[in-house]
Amino acid sequence: MRLINDIVKxxxxxxxxxxxxxxxxxxxxxxxxxxTDGSLDTRAMPRRFGHPQFHKALVEAVPQNTLRHIAKTSSSIKPA
Structure with a gap:
């Protein structure tokens, strides 16, 4: 995940x-x-993904069962 985080950053x-x-x-x-990772540091990394199109793209790219698991966290990701 660190590599993906570095790319986005x-x-x-x-x-x-x-x-x-x-x-x-x-x-x-x-x-x-x-x-969904157990590590707090790993869970904090996707916050850099904040973008106005984030939620729409996330719904298109990620299966519904995963979206349900991350609903609270993903709703807190604000556009950059």
């Missing part, structure tokens, strides 16, 4: 959201699955 959420759908979905999936 380096390029910025805007550039990540302009990537091809397949790549963007993989990045969002990695972020979503890290929100």
């Amino acid at each position: 380096r390029f910025g959420a805007d550039k990540v959201f302009r990537c091809k759908k397949e790549l963007k979905d993989k990045i969002l999936w990695a972020g979503a699955t890290s929100l």
Whole structure:
């Protein structure tokens, strides 16, 4: 997850959201699955994903059962 975090930090959420759908979905999936991790540090990393299109893209990229597990945390991710 640290690698994904570094990519988002380096390029910025805007550039990540302009990537091809397949790549963007993989990045969002990695972020979503890290929100279910037991480590507090790992769960904090996806907060860099904040972007106006974040929730729409997340719903498109991540299965409903995972979305239910991360609903509280994902709703706290604010646009950058």
